[in-house]
Amino acid sequence: MSEFVQLLISGLMVGSIYGLIGIGFTTIYNVTGIVNFAQGDFAMVGALSAIMFYAAGSPLWVAIILAIILVGLLATLIERFAIRPIGTHVTRGIIATIGVGVVLQGAAVLIWGSDAQPMPAFSGDRPFNLWGTTILPQTLWIFGTAATLMVLLYLFFQKTYPGKIMRACAINPFAAQLMGIRLNAMRTFSFLLSGMFGAIGGIIVAPIALTQYDSGIGLGIKGFVACIIGGFGNPIGAAVGGLLLGVLEAMSSGFISSGFKNAISFVLLLLFLSVRSGGLLGDLEKVGR
Amino acid sequence: MKQQGIWPYLLLVAGLIGLQFSGSNYLTNLANFVAIQALPAIGLSLLMGYTGQISLGHAAFYGLGAYGSVLLATLLGVNMWLAMVLAAVLVGIAAWALGWLVFRLEGHYLAMATLGFGIIVHVILVEMHDWTGGPNGMTGIEPMNLFGHEFYSDKQVFPIVWGACILGIFFAESLVRSPVGLLMRGVSENGRVVASLGASPDRMKRLVLMVSGIYAAVAGALYARYVGYLSPGPFDVGFSIKLLLMVAIGGFAQIWGVLFGVAFVALVSELLKPLGGYDIIVFGVLLVVAVVYCRDGLLQTLFAGVRGTLRLARKSVS
Structure with a gap:
């Protein structure tokens, strides 16, 4: 039983990261209609540059903020x-x-080399016990950050005026321009936002998983799968899909085999794409013909 | 329709004969790899350029052809050429089935689904140790032989791989000039119009994916026999992206252009060898530049540039 809970917690933790990356996809897609296949690499660059700034002597929180701004730009x-x-x-x-x-990725090899690099945990790495399972403090940071960002982004898109403008650009760019919306500014803004989200995702996971130049590919693909499971273009869907994917992955690597873990998420992807391509929460019209 | 030109073939053959006379093993080896990689690239160009459907998983067909042909030969104990044909047929069937699954999707979703397929196949190649040897791969693959004559060295393999490549080019050209080729272009322009004319766009897409998969499988089988050693490395997503680069440099819907793209990428790879792992930066930049700024391929854009300059020069003279 405690093994199950342990796997559940690690699954939820990894799942929140997938959800954050997925939200990065959503932000760009909702404004430009483009799926950014480099989304995972934003996370990688974010984590590695935060590590670099930290190694250069700045306090951890300054290093993190600098890295987030850098990736956004x-x-x-x-x-x-x-x-x-x-x-x-x-x-x-x-x-x-x-x-x-x-x-x-090439630039990352050039600047940071191809070795995997560690990052210190935000508040110590002494695990504590809860209901017979061991939890790292960083896990709480990940849950907290992911939940906060997801809720904020959802409120931003649904309730605020700039958020509505951004959604308008996605629904009908031409009409949005006629209404006096500066499309290019909105596109730039969406990339800024998405780059920052990606960087945050990469940075908060960096203390528990080493980061190297090719860490982004896996994260990016998982984030996309999270979006597909939840329904593309829906931030809440991306979050739910990410959590689901994370838990399924943790369970399958815990009870079946860790080698096939990646293949399992792709089987899930193909399954969802072919059976319910609108995702759990999405609408089918956008995807099919 | 324009008649199929014979000049490009003559030029190519002349160039190849010239290369043989130069007597350089290094160049022959490079040319052999160009021929082998040209096949999957042309297959991808049929799918992406002519039919307008993206695939990020072509390395998987290439890998399945390579592993499949070797495994079939050893497990069934059949002749290696028969095993190659069998592997190509099986991969064709697999591609057809995959098409049935993924062509419900378009654009980004199709791209990610094919990428997923490519990664699944790569994971299988790595994880099924008993069959594929896992990350260590398979060694000691017998070289090609025909009537007791072995094709082992670069020079011996040269006519076989280039023969296959020229056949592949010829078949692809015939296909795109045939009525089926017109339908392919129709699917690329507007699937609904094709459907309204009574042809099924989905069937067209599956057919082209099948042909494209067979191209990659044959190339994979030749690769396995030529190199004599298989590991999952060359069949990962990186190779799918390299194929994409070759097709983009070639201008997508231009078969001879794609051959140029393959040769160009091979040459650039050789030139960048001293850079080690940093060469992928150049490839990435090339990919972006080719897609964003050279829409009809590198060659056409250069020609257009030269023509424009010449016209300007002529004007300024007169």
């Missing part, structure tokens, strides 16, 4: 020079974001 640059020239062409958008991801 990087994301806006990417939007301006690699994504905007493409417009709305889906296939070219996919290829361009894949190219950006490859460049980010």
Whole structure:
């Protein structure tokens, strides 16, 4: 029983990270209609640059904030020079974001080397016991950060005026422009936001998992699967999907085999895409033809 | 329709013969890999360029063809050429089945589903130790032989892989010039119009994915026999992305352009060897530049640039 609870907690923890990455996807997709295949690499760059700033001697929280801002700015640059020239062409958008991801990984090897790097936990790494299971303090940080950010983003999109503007850009960019919305500014803003979310996801998970140049690929794909499970374009769906995916993965690696863990999330992906491509909470119209 | 030109073939063959006369083993080896990688790249171009459907999992077909042909030969004890054909047929069937699953989707979803397929196959290659040897791979694969004559060295393999490549180009050109090719382009432009004309766009997509999978499988089988050693490494997502780069540089819907793309990527890889692991930065930048700024491929864009400059020069002279 306690093994089950332990797996559940680690699954929920990893799942919140997937959810955060998934929300990064959602933010860009909801404004530009583009799925950013480099989303996971934002997380990787965020974590590695936070580690670098920390090693350079700045306090941990300063290092983290600097890294988040850095990745946000990087994301806006990417939007301006690699994504905007493409417009709305889906296939070219996919290829361009894949190219950006490859460049980010290469640059990470160049700057930080290919070794996996550790990051200190935010508030010590002395585990405590709860109902017979062992929990790291960092787990609470992950839960707290993920939950806060998800709720804030949901409120932002649903209740605030800028959030509604951003959604309008996704629903009908042309009409939004006629209403006087500056589309390009909104696109830039969505990339800024999404880059920052990605960086936060990468940074809060860094203390419990080493980060290296190719850590982003796995995170990005899992984040996307989270979006698919929950329904693409729906931040709450991404969060729910992430948690579900994290728990299923933890259970399968605990009770079946850890080697097939990655394949299992893809089986889930193919299953959802073919059986219920609108996800649990999404609407089917957007996906199918 | 334009008649199929014979000049590109003659030029290619002349170039290959010239390369043989140069007597360089290094160049022959490089050319062999160009021929082997050109097959999956052309297959991908049929799917992406002509039919407008993205695939990020083509390395999986390539890997299944490679492992499949070797495993079939050893397990069933059949002749290696028969095993190659069997593997290609099986991969074709698998591609058809995959198409039935993934072509309910479009755009991003299709991209991620094919990426998922590619990763699943890669995980299987790594994890099924008993069959594939896991991460260590399989060694001691017999080289190709025909009537007791072994094709072992670079020079011996050269005519076989280039023969397969030229056949592949010829078949692909015939396909895109046939009525089926018109339907493929129709699916790429607007699937609904194709459906309204009484042809099923989904069937077209599955057919092209099958052909494309067979191209990759044959290339994989040749690769296995040529290199004599298989590990999961060359069949990962990185190779799918490299294929994407080759097709993008070639201009997507241009078969000869894609051959140029493959050769270009091979040459750039060789030039970047001293950089070690940093070469992927160059590939990433190339991919972005090719997609964003050279929409008809690198060659066409360069030609257009040269033509534009010449016109300007002529104007300024007169």
